Amino acid sequence: MQGVVEQVKPAVEVQDPLHIWTALHSADEAKAWVEHHLAASRACISELLAVTGARTLENTLVPYDRAGWHLRMAGSQSGVMFMVHPLAEVRDAAQQLSQVIGAESVALSLNLDVYHALSAIDISTNAADAATRYYIERALLGYRLSGVDKDEPTRNRIRVLADRMTHLSMSFSRTVQDDVRSITIDTVADLLGLPQDYLTRHGVRSVASPAASGTMQLEADTPVTLTTDPPEMTPVMTYAASPQLRRRMYLAYNDRGYPANKQVLLDLLSAREEMAALLGFRSWADLATVDQMMGSAANMRTFLNEVQAAARETAQHEFAELEAFVRDRDPGALPLTLSDARYWEEQFRRAHYDFDSQSVRPYFPYEQVEAGILATAGKLFGVSFVRAENAAVWSPAVKTFDVIDNDASSPDHGAPVGRIYLDMHPREGKSKWFSECSLVCGVLGLQLPEASLVCNFPQPKRDPDNPQNDDAGLMQYSDVVTCFHEFGHLMHEVLGGRQRWAGQSGIATEGDFVEVPSQMLEEFFEDPELVRTFARHYQTGEPIPHDVFARMVRASAHGRALGTLTQVMYATYSLDTHDKRAAGLDLDALLRAGYDRFSFYEFVDGNRMYAAFTHLVGYTSNYYTYLYDKVMALEFFAEFKQPGPETLIDSATAMRYRREVLEPGGSKPARELVKSFLGREVSMSALRRWISREFGAQ
Ligand SMILES: [Zn+2]
Incomplete structure (x- = not known):
């Protein structure tokens, strides 16, 4: 199969244009690889601009899309190398290159000639299908939101601001990544x-x-x-009995990034505010939602109010129960502060549900969980994972699998549809986060998608001299849920990776839909039959007992309302920082006000979590995405739980989900994906059931 990369002759030759890490022994090699893709991208744009006659999909949209493909390749792989590469020199280079690529993308998004060229494609005479028309429409909207139709001085200022925002964002993230207390x-x-x-x-x-x-x-x-x-x-936060230790850890953790990031964040917020004003928006929050499902900052406030209303009463009840419990056990521990929350919630769960989250860890040794998730995802999505032993990787710790399509009705039946890389354990210099990252953007008939998980789960360690000392890498319940979550993104990336247009491939929907497939997969963790297939005691091989599992699920449901309000608090913080005037914004006072309004726990003085709240960089004002997508994910998951003879993994529903939600990638508005899968609009009812524990608990 001829790949996308062979279609353009670049200025710099590299050995493997698809994978930056194949020969990455120095910063220079990283630069050469990125330069190869930047040159190829520019060549596509020159080709597009050189067209003299009528503009067609072939002579305009194809080179435009290829240019974007090269930029996405360069951007995503530099981004991943920044997070994972073993050499600090390469990580540094990758970070700088990300800025260069960011600037190149901004330049393309401000290229007036390209905008005019795309606008000139006559879609009525060019036999454009619905996906293509939607692609052009979104691209033109993107151009207008970049300010391409503004006058020259405004466009210059936008360029300066965009560079500044990239620079400040990188600086913020880098400080957090390096700041281990x-x-x-x-x-x-x-x-x-x-x-x-x-x-x-x-x-x-x-x-x-x-x-x-x-x-x-x-x-x-x-x-x-x-x-x-x-x-x-x-x-420490979950199990340490000492409140002083928990408080010290809490303050150390929530002080990361401070003080440096406070000013960086304020500068970033004012750059965003100025940018929004130049583009004709009241605030950054309005700008950042106009091309999303949400639509506006006002809709966001309405949504957050609805969620708060759905959770408030149950949260009060949950907190009152917890306080009564603590009063009984250790009255001196009252009032409860934020650094006590996890510990006492854990104690409460142990006592009320006879459930100790430690007691289930022996059922979740890392290797078994990985195999279990691969098997679950395979069964659910009609694929299998075959180890690609010879694939090049950036660290020997990375495992690679080819994803094979098992769907008998698919034209790709029995063939690979993508490749995944699992980089699952901590390593020196590696990012501390849990994330899913695109590596190679798929294009139908030309290029299979490739994507990676970058996680920090416990690492199994063998002791050859003394096998009793083997560390099986036992995972927490919450680790396993995170693993399901990230795998949901990975499947979306791979199964959505077969589009005609690279710009619609993989996770290319509106940004506020991207957490639906991941959060939906989390819910499958409540199915005992499914979990018992892989949750086996690492020493005895016994599956997790039914009663233990049932108690685990019930215990995990406690605190959902409080947790939901915490999410509303973060979302409101992310909205307010981007909807209020940046001049005079008091990040500390706003944080405190948010906790006072949404949390029942007492604020811990010295909490400066905003300095390490990297979502403010990535999601900007749109942290609401998690909640908004939770609402949709729960409604989706309810489709799998319809009464009937089928078990939870009902293959017909699962395949319908794969076809109607994952496979379209970004080729349709997300609202259409939702409507076609649910057959109706989204409501708050599944969220209410989930919060009030009727959902999932038996
Ligand atoms: Zn996610």
């Missing part, structure tokens, strides 16, 4: 409550107490230091 434990007894494997990893032993027989105490030979990396931070 650590705390040293003064008294080893402060670590009481933490899981044994966590303690062992930090050189802490449990020994019988000489003072009181039958009790255990902790010992360590050297001072224990804990970092704010999630695998070290999360267990």
